[in-house]
Amino acid sequence: MTEKVAVLGAGSWGSILANLLAENGQDVTLWSHNAEQVKVLNEQHVNPRYIKDFTYSKRLKATDDMQSAVDGASVVLIVVPTKAIREVGGQLGQLLSKLGQRPLIVHATKGLEQNTYKRPSEMLTEEINEANRTDIVVLSGPSHAEDVARKDLTSVTAACADFAGAQTVQKLFSNDYFRVYTNDDVIGTEFGAALKNIIAIGAGIINGLGFHDNAKAALITRGLTEIRRLGVAFGANPFTFIGLSGVGDLIVTATSVNSRNWRAGNQLGQGKSLKEVMDNMGMIIEGVYTTKAAYELAQQRNVSMPITEAIYQVLYEDADVKTAIHGLMQREVTSEVE
Template sequence: MKVSFIGAGSWGTALSIVVADNGHEVKIWDINPEHIEAMKTTRRNDKYLGGVVIPDNIEPTSDIEYCLAGADVLVIAVASQAYRSVMESHGAYMDDKTIIVNVAKGIENGSLLRISEVIAEFKPNNPFVCLSGPSHAEEVSHRLPTTLVSASTSKEVAECIQDLFSTDYLRVYTNPDVVGVELGGALKNIIALAAGITDGMGFGDNAKAALMTRGIREITRLGIKLGAKVDTFTGLSGVGDLIVTCTSMHSRNRRCGIMIGEGLSRKEAEEKVGMVVEGIYATKAAYDLSKKLGVEMPIVDELYAVLYEEADAKQAVKNLMLRARKHEMEEVTKETIWE
């Protein structure tokens, strides 16, 4: 198959290596022509993935029209807030039969649209897949065992992408719940950012376990309101992605949170990370969605106050601890708890 990538950052490059390992013809484009030229010359991506060799069947190019011509599959690997710009600038070069694969994890601020909805505004007839799950580019590029989810409303299309990316080090499952997979991937970044803040303040494992458990509860509540399936949030793109992002130093969301917990401002921490911290944008989107839909999300509320209203992080934790007492199971199931 002919597979094209938009975005030669860490994740786009790592996934292009997977496809190349499977023997496919790969082209990769990036908005930075100097970056592409360096990849051509060195056969490496030292800017984002130091020490990783780019296979010979990956062709870096600065010509977007050439990159997209004849593509059977297009993988878009840019920050979530850049998708609209990509579609506005390059959508005309995308064939209507090309399968479009989103690998970003975010919600568009302002419109509050999921990535699939943004893409559908420009290319409503293209087959679409969200490829998500617990995965760090650094580990995938070194061919360490990883699992992902290929989510599409079309079983055939989901299985096509499953086959494209499956290797002896990358196992891909399919899932028809696009809404749930997109939301799980986007919203877990919020909890990872909060987990980093608790780490930075010196709180222990107990606090992180509580945050992760209650965090997936909030994610599930919002997901159900938007039509997602409960089971998706107990799977790879829910609990799985939450675990890896909250516990690993590969996670830029966690690293950013640690610095905020240590006393840096949101902007200072983001600058030190040096790459897009999706959880910052996801927090605002989730906050706005929760208010719009009337969904209770106390962790999101407190993190929003810390990030956007300069609230004190330690006070935010106290606010969560002193909330009105509740039964653990009441919010999501809506079932009768006590007879």
């Protein structure tokens, strides 16, 4: 059965997910606030700023009118940076109320809000009235847009407290190269998605400093321990972190040049300033902002996160990169299970 789906956010991940849904036979409209981007997508079927050398399905329609995208949609997929979630969610909430609609809300955003430390689903819950949404589902896992564009084999998780919502997303997205599993741990899925970006910056730093596989493996493994600690402190299921939205997403983000967070860390390790890195990237580096939120959360909850603390010091206190990394190795030795 064909569903009408609105996808809000036409960056690399949003546009590729919209294309995937269109190729799956769904009636998809992709919304962007950029009228020129919309024109190019509709006329040339390309999105060169975000995905180079890729031609989108002619079935995919783009618009800069959110109401046009949302009107009649049974599913709304939100794929915008964390800092835009409230604005876009608020606009969507008003439109749904005006249109009298109650779609399934899905998001694929990975981060935490600054100052409030709220997860994307919490922000959407506040911005969209319960009367105008059937449920909120998180779509997350190890999935670079570039790889999905070339139909590399990909597995992700759809997380929702109600399995019915997760199963709807599973059916919509799954095909012969994109496999969706279900999960009911929204908290763990969102913490895993957000916090792995911090560790990816650290992995990039390690590479930029010239360290090799032993160092990378140690940092990723101990980084996963930190992710689990903070997530569990907020009620997450610890087993979620050994799944696709935990260790799976961490591996792909902390080992690939396709990861903006890894590339940012790599440049920091090579001696560039954070300002230079952010100016050169041209797109949001979620891990930079998530590091601050996670560091402050850990301080509040008294959760030990030494890797996160070291990266915070590099990003926000202008600490020397080499000193911060070596400081991790000189900490008092302890048990692995602590």
